[in-house]
Amino acid sequence: MSVSVPAIISPSEPLAVRQADADQELVATWVARHESPHTVGNYRRQARRFLTFTERPLREVRVCDVQAFLATLSAKAPATRANATAALKSLLSFGYDIGYLPLNVGKMVKAPAVKNTLAERIMEEADATRMIAIEPDPRNRALLTLTYGAGLRASEVCALRWRDLSARDGAGQVTAFGKGGKTRVILLSANTWRTVAAISGDAGPDAPVFRSVKGGALSRVQLHRIVKAAAARAGLSPDISAHWLRHAHASHSLDRGAPIHLVQATLGHASVATTGRYTHARPSDSSARYLGI
Structure with a gap:
């Protein structure tokens, strides 16, 4: 060492x-x-x-x-x-x-057991999509779309420069530099790519993708304010934060049949066990449904 x-x-x-x-x-x-x-x-x-x-x-x-x-x-x-x-x-x-x-x-010394509250922090897919759809500001709508669509961490979203995004196969991809100094490339849906590309304007490759009103990169505090305002506009819980959109990406993609190892790679989880928490938080079946009561 x-x-x-x-x-x-x-x-x-x-x-x-x-x-x-x-x-x-x-x-x-x-x-x-x-x-x-x-x-x-x-x-x-x-x-x-x-x-x-x-x-x-x-x-x-x-x-x-x-x-x-x-x-x-x-x-x-x-x-x-x-x-x-x-x-x-x-x-x-x-x-x-x-x-x-x-x-x-x-x-x-042993740490106290902590209740797993992940299930309480997962939005319904309809709520996530409505929150994004009714956002009136194009920049903020692109911000919400990319955070949810790519499952990015708040710090990863705020750090993005236009050189980190590129067109690919009729859609696009984003390169995220994340936790533990790891870099991952995430393919985007065509809709996500169009929504984000639409706000590029004449920005140079080193310009922040999401600018603050002062021209610099959006801060995490500003990101959370935008997310909470969007949640309030959609009549959703005031507890919703940017990280809820990351949770939603994991849960909703698994619900739609995405392989767990693919979700792991997209989110940048170190272990598939971490990704597996989402299947336990929202199981697709239960023995309780088989009882006659």
């Missing part, structure tokens, strides 16, 4: 100060390994809260310290506790793997 072990920065400082500096360097190195701004911000907050709570160097942290910190979150939702647990386990494992920590105390 190429990651260096954080050093004690200033020998002239008291030991506690030097150790705190080294802990902060470890946290900074650990956080820098993640590309998602959301993950980086979340992990940095979790580490800061934990270090403030324990008031001791990471090298002296024990299992009971981690458990005591997580106990302070007992009133929080299971997903919040699971998120904090995952962050701490990742930090402590990283510190141990690079030789900075003598023990991986996080290995002994």
